[in-house]
Amino acid sequence: MGGVLCAALAACPALAHAAAATCDARSIAAVAQADVFDGAVATAPDDRVVAQTCKLWPYDATIRLAAIAFAADAAAPGERELQLRVALLDAASGKVLAGYTQALGEDAAFELDADSLRLDTARYDVAPGTRAIGVVVHSVARGPSCPDFSSEDALTLLVRDGRTLRPVLQRDLSLWQRVKGEPCSPGQGGVITESAELALAMAPQSHAGYADIVLTANIRTLESVTGGGPDAGRTRRARQLLRYDGTRYVATSGGNASWPFGN
Template identity: 45%
Template sequence: MDRSHRLPTWISVFVLACASLSQPAWAKDAQPCSGELLHSLGRQLGQEGWNVPGESEGRVIAAACKRWPDDPAQTVVAVAYLDSTDDAPPGERSPRLLLSKVEGVSGMLRERYETRLEEDAATEVDSGSLWLDTARYHLAPGVRAFGVVFRSVARGASCPDGGFDDLLTLVVPDAGQLRPVFSTYLSQWTTVKGTSCVSDSGFEMEVSRLTLGIGPNRSNGYADLIVTSRVRNDFEGGNVLRTVSETVRYDGTRYPFEEFSNFWQRQ
């Protein structure tokens, strides 16, 4: 199945004509990182040339910072940065993704998690690609998760039959580090009739926007997650066709759930 992070051209034009209503509300929320904090993080990681993305050129290509709700003296950060040897063009880079809590005054790194965001035809990072989710994800006594949403700016396939974006990853503290326990795309769409690239084919699509809630029960010590999909026939403003939910239970290591889920699709 040919799926893409991005929208086919004619759908993109339609969405832009509707004042970019496909953008989620969080895309308007500013989560800036100060240059001082980024420079401190870079020094601790042995990196040079760290910058505020969107303001100056450097090794940092995306960053988001937000006060930790349970302790205003701490800040949660998400930073996508390039190694000093990575001089590939956008779309071919291998940026590192750092998720961490830091001391708000000193910028000292506390718990952290690092991975790679390998760019390709479907994945590309820019200055607006990261957003921190600090909702009340109280998964167990004394355990509060936080999330990072990654939005790709890659163009992707020209004529896909479905797509996805806004990859949410939840992490929890674990032995002085952060550990991912859940991941899924919050925005998804699929073709139900016709062809996306042919405007007179009777094309119909269904669009899902996922939200997370905390369930009343626990599995292996962690609260169940309630994943809810509101399915529309347009990216925004269309009719709500149905609302469906699925309970995801912790298996002792993670919440097993597909990044591109299909529980919301027609059977």
Template identity: 35%
Template sequence: MTLKSGWMGCAALCSLAMTTQAFAECEKPPFYGDFGYSVCKDWPAYPGLTITALSQFESGYSASDSGPEGKYDLDLAVVSAGVSQPLATYRKSAAFESDAIEYKDLQLDTARYKLTPELRAFGVLVTFSGSSRVNPVSEKMLSLFVKEGDKLRPVLDKLLIDEYGGEWDGSCAGELYHHTRTVDIGKTSSHGYADLIVKTVTTRDVGKGEGDACESKSTTAKPVLTTLRYDGKSYVLPQGFKGLQ
């Protein structure tokens, strides 16, 4: 479940126990500010556990229909029904910045990211997009987290899994690109963590001419496989694979 809020949440009046109970029941985590996103999802890899994510507006206000421009924090938790405190947490201030390219969505990804025989990661997906029709831009980024004791630790930071952009005249002439990436678990490992195999598919659309004379062509390149290796702290991303937000 995901919620975008443009009003003051009632959570400031709620106790920690009530908030934790809401998390455990996979209800939308409450807001303490005016704008942001909240989401929760059961973790199939660990029955009985729920992952929650809350990203709230921090600073730099600019009123608009879609929300303020500025910085957003990120709070993650793994919770269990009947337990009064989260089992593990993560917090980062100014995790994202929304400006001309706006912060549009927050999701959780519980695919089978099995990094060791005993350890599975979960994903946090964030989406940003611009409003320009002739210079479109859209980015969806994946970060992976693992549970270590009572902490959640990021091991993959903002891998671009969907990227769209380019420049055209809004009618025909110009060039647009679209990169899509999928992540699989490799059979090899680095520093004890499985390597990640990223498959990139790129589509390009090129248009020339005007009106009835418009000619457009779409081409899809052969998929490219890239191996991401863990360096002991995180997976290393090649140039162009990491989102800027």
């Protein structure tokens, strides 16, 4: 039986995000009560849903994918203790086949809204008969007004082991940093910042049964101009190779460890 790999993804300035496909009541109840997770969420799980997204898996239409963030209490947005649950469900019966859970605590730098979760069903074939899926967790928190650095879209890759989805990689995919100058004084000129967006692709070679992963970073460097004129910008691209060591994906020895890969 082919394994299933799932990605849970969690920036500097917040990126726009599309409305997520909502889950039906049966799927929400199944994910809330399934014994593959540690404990039931609540007797009325709909009241505790903070973010949700569900869809049929194009790779296998007998499987329905779900990613749901439940609040553990009735605290205000930005102060909640959340539990993210990622599940594979039988599309016909609605039964949860495998699951992953992650605790997420909200604060000034991290907050979810209704559309913060997105399922990625691109063709991430990590091994013959094994395709990856992804979940993007996007924060809508404002964060600090004059930051030195920021990261967002935290990627968690999960491999199916029976009824469990096991994490094999965690990675921030959207990053930003101040390189030079005062962060709150862009009008003075000389403030240099960099932003990076990372994408992953499966490489043709493999190790320990899984294909290598190539991370590609599209990096944009901006330098502010005195008087508030248009920033002078330039772009470059960098890559890092990840290999599976039998437990998780790690950077290759001697590989690119510069920003944003070494964050």
